[in-house]
Amino acid sequence: MSSSQPERYNLPIADGRHAPATSLDARDQDPSFQPAQPLRPPRGAPNVVLVLVDDMGFGAPSAFGGPCETPTADRLAENGLRYNRFHVTAICSPTRQALLTGRNHHSVGMGVTTEMASAAPGYSGIRPRSAATIAQTLRANGYNTGAFGKWHQTPARDVSPAGPFDRWPTGEGFEKFYGFVCAEMNHWYPVLFDGTSPIEPSKRPEDGYHLSEDLVDQAIEWIGTQRSLNPDVPFFTYLPFGATHAPYHVPRQYRDKYRGRFDHGWDRQREITLQRQKELGVVPQDAELAPWAEGVPHWDELSDEERRSAASLMELYAGFAEHTDVQVGRLMDALEEQGVLDDTLFIYILGDNGASAEGGLGGTLNEHRFASGIPDSAEFINAHADALGDETTHAHYPVGWALAMNTPYQWTKQVASHFGGTRDGMIVHWPNGISERGGLRNQFHHVIDVLPTVLEAAGIPHPATVDGIGQQPIEGTSMLYTFNDAQAPDRHRIQYFEMVGNRGIYRDGWMAVTRHGTPWEMVQSGRRYFDDDVWELYDTNVDWTQARDISAEHPGKLRELQQLFLVEAARFNVFPLDDRMTERENPREAGRLDLFGDRSTVTFSGAGLRLTEETAPNVKNRSHTITAVVEAPPGGGEGVIVAQGGRFGGWSLYVHEGCLRYAYNYFGLQVHTVSAQERLSHGEHEVRMEFDYDGGGVGRGGSVTLLVDGEKAAEGRVDATIPYYFAFDETFDLGVDRASPVTDDYPTLDNEFTGRLDRVRLDLGDDQCSDVDSESGRERFRAAHD
Numbered sequence: 001m002s003s004s005q006p007e008r009y010n011l012p013i014a015d016g017r018h019a020p021a022t023s024l025d026a027r028d029q030d031p032s033f034q035p036a037q038p039l040r041p042p043r044g045a046p047n048v049v050l051v052l053v054d055d056m057g058f059g060a061p062s063a064f065g066g067p068c069e070t071p072t073a074d075r076l077a078e079n080g081l082r083y084n085r086f087h088v089t090a091i092c093s094p095t096r097q098a099l100l101t102g103r104n105h106h107s108v109g110m111g112v113t114t115e116m117a118s119a120a121p122g123y124s125g126i127r128p129r130s131a132a133t134i135a136q137t138l139r140a141n142g143y144n145t146g147a148f149g150k151w152h153q154t155p156a157r158d159v160s161p162a163g164p165f166d167r168w169p170t171g172e173g174f175e176k177f178y179g180f181v182c183a184e185m186n187h188w189y190p191v192l193f194d195g196t197s198p199i200e201p202s203k204r205p206e207d208g209y210h211l212s213e214d215l216v217d218q219a220i221e222w223i224g225t226q227r228s229l230n231p232d233v234p235f236f237t238y239l240p241f242g243a244t245h246a247p248y249h250v251p252r253q254y255r256d257k258y259r260g261r262f263d264h265g266w267d268r269q270r271e272i273t274l275q276r277q278k279e280l281g282v283v284p285q286d287a288e289l290a291p292w293a294e295g296v297p298h299w300d301e302l303s304d305e306e307r308r309s310a311a312s313l314m315e316l317y318a319g320f321a322e323h324t325d326v327q328v329g330r331l332m333d334a335l336e337e338q339g340v341l342d343d344t345l346f347i348y349i350l351g352d353n354g355a356s357a358e359g360g361l362g363g364t365l366n367e368h369r370f371a372s373g374i375p376d377s378a379e380f381i382n383a384h385a386d387a388l389g390d391e392t393t394h395a396h397y398p399v400g401w402a403l404a405m406n407t408p409y410q411w412t413k414q415v416a417s418h419f420g421g422t423r424d425g426m427i428v429h430w431p432n433g434i435s436e437r438g439g440l441r442n443q444f445h446h447v448i449d450v451l452p453t454v455l456e457a458a459g460i461p462h463p464a465t466v467d468g469i470g471q472q473p474i475e476g477t478s479m480l481y482t483f484n485d486a487q488a489p490d491r492h493r494i495q496y497f498e499m500v501g502n503r504g505i506y507r508d509g510w511m512a513v514t515r516h517g518t519p520w521e522m523v524q525s526g527r528r529y530f531d532d533d534v535w536e537l538y539d540t541n542v543d544w545t546q547a548r549d550i551s552a553e554h555p556g557k558l559r560e561l562q563q564l565f566l567v568e569a570a571r572f573n574v575f576p577l578d579d580r581m582t583e584r585e586n587p588r589e590a591g592r593l594d595l596f597g598d599r600s601t602v603t604f605s606g607a608g609l610r611l612t613e614e615t616a617p618n619v620k621n622r623s624h625t626i627t628a629v630v631e632a633p634p635g636g637g638e639g640v641i642v643a644q645g646g647r648f649g650g651w652s653l654y655v656h657e658g659c660l661r662y663a664y665n666y667f668g669l670q671v672h673t674v675s676a677q678e679r680l681s682h683g684e685h686e687v688r689m690e691f692d693y694d695g696g697g698v699g700r701g702g703s704v705t706l707l708v709d710g711e712k713a714a715e716g717r718v719d720a721t722i723p724y725y726f727a728f729d730e731t732f733d734l735g736v737d738r739a740s741p742v743t744d745d746y747p748t749l750d751n752e753f754t755g756r757l758d759r760v761r762l763d764l765g766d767d768q769c770s771d772v773d774s775e776s777g778r779e780r781f782r783a784a785h786d
Contacts (some may be wrong), residue, residue: 006039009464011132011140011189014626024376039142041234042459046430047344048236049335050136051328052099052185053321054092054150054245056424057355059270059407064350065277066405067261067269068321072329073427076348080429081439081483084282087446088353088424090499091414092183093125094162095352095447096240097683100172102154102451102462102476104496106573107131112500114156114185115614115728116584122573125155132466134451135173138236138471141460144226145443146176148219149240154181156614157587157595160350165196174238178218180647182612183728185242186646187211187249188391189739189748191610191731198610200666204749205337205391210251212243216327220334227338233626234458239331240352243324244317244366246359247394247729254319254450255389265299265307273407281440288547290410290420295518296361296399309381313363313397316388317405342431345457347450351424357412357519359396367396369667371582372699372724390738391748395650396666399520408545416499417513417536419546431546433457434483441482443490444506448476465689475572496568501530501579509541512551512561517579528588530577564727583771585732587614589674600764607735607757613725616644616732619651621723623693623702623765626653629686631756636679639746639753641687642760643733645726646740653689654737655753656745661707662689663743664718671743674704674743676713682780684758685709691718693779698769699723732761 006013022027050407060066063073063082072273088095091520093113094105101108106122108131119123128134137281138637147169154167159181169177178194190207192543193199203209219239225237262269270289277283292298302310326347335341364370365384389395405419415421426445428434455462463471477492489509501516514533537551537558551558569575579591587594595615596602602617617624628641636658643652648668654661658679664672680687688707694700695756699721706714731740736752 006413008141008461011137011463011466013140040232041142043245045234045460046433046655047234047340048454049331049344049346050236050238051346051348051528052096052240052352053153053324053350054241054352055356055413056242056244056321056351057402057405057412057420058275058409058423058425059277060355060405061325061425063427065273065280066407067273068318068351069209070322070325072325072332073350073753074346075329076332076346076427078438079335079431080346080427081434081436081441082282083426083428083441085442086424086446087422087444087495088351089278089416089447090353090421090497090502091122091247091353094499097127097153098467099447099450100135100491101127102134102448103131103132103472104448104475104572106498107472107475108580109575110153111498112153112578115183116581117124117156117592118578118584120576120578123578125592127153128472129170129467129469132463132471133172133709135236135238135457136466136566137173137460137463137588138458139173140463141177141458142233144230144235145174146219146222146235147174147179147238147240148215148222149179150185150242151177151179151181151240152183156612157593158556160595160611160615160735161609162595163196170177170195170781171668176222179215180242184245184247185211185667185729186247187242191729191739200749205656205747212241214240214325216243216331219331223334227676230352233621233781239328241324244321246356246396248316248320248389248396249391250316250320250323250389252389252406252429254323255316256319257322258315258318259545261318262311263307266400267299267406267471268440268584270407273404274344279686284544287408287544288406290545290547291419293403293411296403299400303378305378305382309378309385310363310398310400310598312385312388313359313381313395314401315400316395317397319389333545341637345429345433345651346429346455347428348427349424349447350426351356353413354409354415354424355402355412355422356396357399359398360520361399363398365397366394368394368649368727369669370396371641372667372722374667380479390646410546411515411520414499414517414519415515415653416497416504417502417515418588420501421502422497428483437488438485439486441486443479443488444492444495445479446476446492446495449479449492451475451760452476452478453480494564494568496565496572496574498569498574498577501528501577502582503565503569505561505568507561507564508522509539510557510561511538511540511546512536512565513538513546528579536772537561585725586770588770600766601761603759603761604734605759607753609734611732613644613730613732617762617764619644619691619762619764620721621693621698621770623701624691625763626689626760627686627763628653628688628760629684629758630753631684632680632682633755634682636681637753637755639736640733640735640751641740641753641757642735643737646732646737646742648740649722650726650730650742652737652742653687654751655755659747660687660708660713662704663745664704664708664721665742666720667720667722670719670720672716673743673745674706674714676708678713680708693767693771695767700769
């Protein structure tokens with residue numbers, strides 16, 4: 001095959017053969033050698049931009065009738081297509097893995113988030129090499145590829161300087177990566193990676209820094225460089241925002257813009273949104289509001305304090321959503337200025353799952369606190385209302401707003417059985433490939449359909465092998481057939497859904513579903529049995545919103561679909577079902593490997609190391625000792641020796657005003673501090689913190705002893721500890737406390753130890769408590785905070 005038409009089924013594409021030498025002297029070579037031509041995609045392949053927003057429900061953006069103003073989505077929709085039956089997997093990592101591979105999430109090992117992976121094939125958190133990503137395929141066919149934002153697919157134990165790096169973005173087909181490799185991120189003080197190198201932004205909030213703006217700046221700069229140096233090469237830009245996932249961090253003017261707009265409450269907002277959706281045509285005129293979720297109060301059942309706190313949290317979210325969309329607009333403007341917007345296939349997915357209910361019934365100023373069973377009162381939230389959105393808050397709105405942001409559907413993120421968890425708006429904009437402007441597309445589609453759509457638009461076949469490994473079939477269906485045919489019959493006719501035991505099966509409009517759990521119950525109370533789950537049946541051909549359960553009228557159809565679910569689940573590695581949530585963040589309980597395994601002693605040399613919680617020594621629910629060898633400057637010095645977590649939960653061993661200190665921050669509610677009274681003398685010292693855990697379950701307290709050169713310097717108590725997770729967006733740091741500070745004894749970022757840190761050793765006790773050991777331990781933890 002000629003070099004202009006390479007064989008693209010086996011990647012990487014083989015180098016072309018060169019002509020043989022015909023002479024001893026290069027001047028006599030005939031025919032003369034010609035330079036090898038660079039690999040190019042097929043003629044006419046468009047640029048591709050894929051934007052993904054986090055935790056945004058179908059009924060949130062104005063482009064789909066919601067109250068959050070999204071001017072960029074509106075503009076793209078006016079000149080492109082809205083898809084109103086587009087589906088995701090109900091939670092983040094699985095949606096992202098499915099999006100980038102074109103396979104169902106269990107087929108590629110991502111049945112749940114990376115932090116909750118287990119040993120089961122469908123839940124391992126490890127993409128099989130037989131499922132190449134879209135970036136691998138496009139790059140091997142001549143595209144430039146860059147990713148900017150949230151990457152939540154790398155196995156948790158691999159996110160360290162030790163790697164391996166083959167399942168980082170740069171190992172999965174992206175030539176450029178700038179972003180974070182975890183579930184969420186502090187948008188004011190993020191901890192980021194450039195490629196595989198850890199970095200922190202050069203600017204700060206007082207200089208106008210915000211993560212979403214930074215990501216778009218980086219994407220625009222990268223695209224501009226590609227266009228300057230290689231204008232004939234199409235680019236693939238993947239922009240997965242951390243927004244609008246908690247924490248809700250946004251410039252104040254965006255929050256204030258929505259002041260008072262939600263005082264009418266979530267029940268009325270659902271009615272307003274449904275009317276707007278009908279006006280836009282994104283739902284039929286006969287669409288009904290789906291039933292309200294059981295156990296969630298209506299607006300008129302709230303106290304005045306509860307209404308005020310709930311409204312303020314929704315104002316904050318709406319501002320966050322609009323700010324995110326405005327950043328997409330800056331990217332769109334840059335493409336237009338460079339003259340490439342019309343020939344760019346721009347796919348804008350407004351949510352990787354439904355709106356999130358993980359803030360609980362009342363909302364929270366610290367989602368990690370709520371995830372461990374500690375709610376915030378309305379009075380507490382109102383007392384901090386002025387700070388909402390700034391660095392001191394880690395806010396999440398209440399369940400009622402999540403339900404409203406999923407209008408007109410039932411339930412929320414995590415609930416894969418109902419459209420509130422799985423249906424999100426999608427917009428496709430490609431003026432050179434789509435003739436209609438402002439069109440609607442009603443065909444049923446799923447996130448696994450994006451990859452085959454892009455490949456078909458680019459004229460690139462699904463590869464048979466990648467790096468010598470045979471590829472499993474693409475399970476998605478290209479949406480290209482819908483681009484210029486609004487009436488085309490559905491081609492994606494069967495789709496299973498499953499997430500933490502919530503499950504459903506769709507075929508030709510009929511859908512059988514069963515909700516297994518309640519998404520805001522992050523810590524389970526007793527075991528739920530799958531055989532006890534009650535199945536519902538909907539005919540979405542006539543009941544768009546799953547408003548009317550007709551299982552009693554059609555028992556035969558229900559049984560037929562239940563059997564189909566079993567077939568599809570077995571086919572795609574869904575079994576065995578696993579409904580554990582927060583508990584599974586503990587590797588021991590989940591049954592997965594972690595970086596340190598059974599090691600009880602770890603020694604680190606020098607300052608500067610930054611580790612995620614999954615790759616740091618696990619000090620939770622056990623006794624442990626931290627020993628550091630330091631050289632103190634005159635006066636004893638200042639700053640952090642070693643710390644983990646931050647303002648919303650964590651611990652720190654540090655020097656303040658020359659004295660050794662230990663601080664334990666309990667979910668931002670209380671900071672326990674133990675302090676030596678004498679300054680460290682100038683010179684080398686061995687400093688130690690001994691934590692004697694009380695035992696008797698998870699989340700219990702312990703006694704703290706500080707020693708300097710073997711002599712007791714101070715002792716104290718920590719009344720309760722964090723049982724499951726300090727923070728997704730904080731790190732374990734040597735010689736500094738990055739992102740937010742554990743204690744106000746030192747400032748944000750500027751808290752490096754002013755002496756010399758030689759080494760730090762952690763010794764972990766063999767008394768670690770776990771929910772695996774005892775259900776009563778979890779019950780005691782819950783009872784202590786009820």
